Each structure stands twice: as structure tokens, then as C-alpha cells.
Amino acid sequence: MPARSGDAVPFGMDSSTSFETHPLWGTAPIPENRMYDIGMVRLTKPLGARIGWFGVGTYRDAQLANMIVNNAGYPADKPLGTQWFNAGRILKVQPNTLTYGLDTEPGQSGSPIFQFTADSQRIVVAVHAYGDSGENIGIRITNDLYDQIAAWVS
Numbered sequence: 001m002p003a004r005s006g007d008a009v010p011f012g013m014d015s016s017t018s019f020e021t022h023p024l025w026g027t028a029p030i031p032e033n034r035m036y037d038i039g040m041v042r043l044t045k046p047l048g049a050r051i052g053w054f055g056v057g058t059y060r061d062a063q064l065a066n067m068i069v070n071n072a073g074y075p076a077d078k079p080l081g082t083q084w085f086n087a088g089r090i091l092k093v094q095p096n097t098l099t100y101g102l103d104t105e106p107g108q109s110g111s112p113i114f115q116f117t118a119d120s121q122r123i124v125v126a127v128h129a130y131g132d133s134g135e136n137i138g139i140r141i142t143n144d145l146y147d148q149i150a151a152w153v154s
Contacts, residue, residue, distance in 0.1 A: 002051055004074075004081045011051050014043045020152055022145075035096035037129045038139045039110075040152040054112055055123040058146050064093045064125065071102045071128060073111030090125075091135075097126070098138045104131040113138040 002011045022036040059067075067090045078084055088101035100113060113126035126138030139145070 001081070002047060004083060006079060006081050011047065014045050014047060017042045017044055022148060034129065034137075035139065038127050038145065040149070054114060055121055056141055056146060056149060057123040057125060058141055058143050059125060061093045064090050064098060064140075066090060067115055067125070069098075069100055069102070069113050069115050069125060070122075071104065071108065071111055071113055073104070073108035073128065075105035076107035077105045094140070096140050096142060097129075098140050099135050100126075100138065102136050104128060104136045106131070 001009045001013045003009075019039055019041045021039040025036040025039070026033065028036065068087060069090055070085060070087045072083060072085050074081065075084055086102045086104075088103075090098050090100045092099035098113065102113070108128050108131070111128045112122075112124045113128055114122045114124045117123060124141060126140050128136070128138045130137040141149075
């Protein structure tokens with residue numbers, strides 16, 4: 001239900017046909033396993049053709065450092081089915097994860113961590129995965145992860 005706001009469902013709804021997890025998810029010991037905590041949900045309709053797409057980008061460490069990023073999700077501490085947005089800065093850049101100063105809650109895992117470009121494009125740089133230990137952590141879009149996403153899409 002993209003852009004759901006309570007009972008309002010402006011773009012209708014769709015169901016998943018299948019999902020996939022990263023091929024290495026569950027193969028590494030914790031905490032290394034966290035870097036593979038990402039997947040894809042296949043839908044029956046090409047919703048992007050109707051409402052648009054996010055871009056996905058890989059960036060060098062220096063480009064990500066202190067970047068202002070955004071999150072859009074459905075946090076559990078807000079009224080059911082309401083989408084919320086937040087912005088903050090990337091605080092720590094690691095090889096496979098990003099830590100950022102965004103307010104996240106359970107229910108937002110899998111939501112995009114994205115930047116707005118100068119020409120108003122939304123480019124995903126990470127996928128929100130964890131909000132524990134006082135840090136908000138996303139799975140960084142690396143070259144390898146980009147290739148995995150491209151394989152899922154094709």
C-alpha cells in the first residue's frame with residue numbers, strides 16, 4: 001500500500017508473489033551476518049511504472065561522510081498505517097553499513113535510506129536494518145550489493 005495514510009490508500013494495494021534474501025544471509029556468524037540482512041519482495045504489479053522509482057547508488061566513503069539522508073517508513077510508535085519521513089546525517093561509514101542520526105522505530109526495517117540529489121532524484125544509499133544499541137544502522141549499497149539488486153531485478 002504505497003503512501004498509505006491510515007485508511008487512505010491512494011495507489012491501491014498489491015500482494016507479494018515471492019521474496020528473496022541475500023544469498024549469504026544466515027551463513028556468517030553474528031555480527032558479520034548483519035551485513036547481509038537485506039532482501040527483495042516481488043509484487044504482482046509494476047507499481048513503479050505508476051508512482052515512480054528510487055534510484056540506487058554506490059558512493060565512496062568520503063562522499064557518504066556527513067551526507068544528509070532521509071528515511072520513509074511506517075514506525076510502530078505512530079498511528080497504524082501512517083508513513084513518516086525523517087532526515088539526518090550519516091555519522092559513521094563502514095565497509096558494509098552506515099550509521100546515521102535518524103529517528104527510527106520497529107517497523108521501519110527495510111525502508112530506504114536515501115539522499116535527494118540537486119535535481120530532486122531520490123537515491124538509496126542504504127536499507128534500514130537496525131536501531132539497537134543507540135545507533136541506527138543501514139546495510140550500505142556497495143558495488144557487490146548493487147550487483148545483487150540488479151540480479152534480483154532482472
